[in-house]
Amino acid sequence: MEKxxxxxxxxxxxxSNNTSIDQINIGLVWTVCKAQGLGLAMSPGVPTRTLPWSGTLAGKTVSELAGWVTDWEPYKATVAMAAINSSLNRYELPAGITLLPTPDNANLVVFEHFLPRLYGKKVAIVGRYPGIERYTELLDLSILERQPVHHDFPDPACEFILPDADWVFLTASSITNKTFPRLAELAQHATTVLMGPTVPWLPELHNFAIDYLAGIEVVDPEKLYQTVAEGGGVRIFDNAVRFRIVELTPANSMEWLKSRIAQDYMERQRLSRAMEQWYSTGRKGRFPEFEQFNHVTTRLSRMDSSFKSLWDSHSA
Structure with missing residues (x-):
C-alpha cells in the first residue's frame, strides 16, 4: 500500500494551476467550487457560524485553496477538495458505465448496479446513504458511520469489520476527513468501491487497492449549482449529475494514464515554447508560468512512474 x-x-x-476561483458555495450537504469546471465535496456535518475566511475565496487560485486539503479544519479541507475536483474535471472523464437515475432511489443506483454480485457476500458500507436500509434484509450488511444511528457501527469498528469484508463501499469524503488511507488499507483484500460526488477522478487510485470508482459526471452545471445553493442533498442526482462506474483494472488504468500523460505532455510543450519565446526577447526576469511548467513536469514524471509500475506488473 502507498504511504x-x-x-x-x-x-x-x-x-497545481493558477486558474482563478469564480465562486465557492458551502451548502448544507455539498460544497461546490466553480473554476475550470464544477467540483463537489461533501460539506462537514457540523454547522459553524465563524468561518474567518468567508468572503475572501473568490479570485484566489485553485492551487491556493487546494493546499488546504491537508488541513485538519473540516471546512478548509472541504473547500480544498471541491477546488481540486473542479481542476480534475477539466480532463476528459475515463471510459466507464453511466448509471441512469431511477425515480425513487437515484442516489442508490451504485448499489443497485452491484447488487447481483453482493448476495451471499459480507458487505461493508462506510458512510450512511439515505435509503440504504432497504438492503439490510437482502444482504449481510454492515454500515459504519461517524454519527451512527439505528444499527450502524461506529468508526472504530472498521478495524474489525473491513478486513473480513468481501465488498467495501467507501465514501470519498474519507479523503477529506483523512480516514481514507487507513480505511483503504483495511479494505485492501476486499473488492473496494470508492464512491460519491467527492470522488476525485484519479487513475492512480488503483495504487490504494481501489477496484472501482463510482464518481459523478455533471450533466447540468447550472442546475447542480442551484440545487447545492438551495440546500439540496440527494436532489442533485435527479437531473444535475449522474453516477459513472469505472473499473480500475490494469488495462483501464493504463489507458486512462496514457490519456492524461498525452494531455499534460501537450501542456508542457506549450509552456516550453512560451518560455523559450519569453527568454528569446532578452527578458531577464523569471518566466511568469515557470511554476506551472515545473508542476506539469513533476506530474508527468509521477504519471510515467505509475504507468511503468502498472506495465511491469501487468506484463509479468
Missing amino acids: PGRIYELLLDYA
Whole structure:
C-alpha cells in the first residue's frame, strides 16, 4: 500500500494551476467550487457560524485553496477538495458505465448496479446513504458511520469489520476527513468501491487497492449549482449529475494514464515554447508560468512512474 500522505500529494499535483476561483458555495450537504469546471465535496456535518475566511475565496487560485486539503479544519479541507475536483474535471472523464437515475432511489443506483454480485457476500458500507436500509434484509450488511444511528457501527469498528469484508463501499469524503488511507488499507483484500460526488477522478487510485470508482459526471452545471445553493442533498442526482462506474483494472488504468500523460505532455510543450519565446526577447526576469511548467513536469514524471509500475506488473 502507498504511504498515507501519498493520496494528498497526488491531489495537489493535479490541482497545481493558477486558474482563478469564480465562486465557492458551502451548502448544507455539498460544497461546490466553480473554476475550470464544477467540483463537489461533501460539506462537514457540523454547522459553524465563524468561518474567518468567508468572503475572501473568490479570485484566489485553485492551487491556493487546494493546499488546504491537508488541513485538519473540516471546512478548509472541504473547500480544498471541491477546488481540486473542479481542476480534475477539466480532463476528459475515463471510459466507464453511466448509471441512469431511477425515480425513487437515484442516489442508490451504485448499489443497485452491484447488487447481483453482493448476495451471499459480507458487505461493508462506510458512510450512511439515505435509503440504504432497504438492503439490510437482502444482504449481510454492515454500515459504519461517524454519527451512527439505528444499527450502524461506529468508526472504530472498521478495524474489525473491513478486513473480513468481501465488498467495501467507501465514501470519498474519507479523503477529506483523512480516514481514507487507513480505511483503504483495511479494505485492501476486499473488492473496494470508492464512491460519491467527492470522488476525485484519479487513475492512480488503483495504487490504494481501489477496484472501482463510482464518481459523478455533471450533466447540468447550472442546475447542480442551484440545487447545492438551495440546500439540496440527494436532489442533485435527479437531473444535475449522474453516477459513472469505472473499473480500475490494469488495462483501464493504463489507458486512462496514457490519456492524461498525452494531455499534460501537450501542456508542457506549450509552456516550453512560451518560455523559450519569453527568454528569446532578452527578458531577464523569471518566466511568469515557470511554476506551472515545473508542476506539469513533476506530474508527468509521477504519471510515467505509475504507468511503468502498472506495465511491469501487468506484463509479468
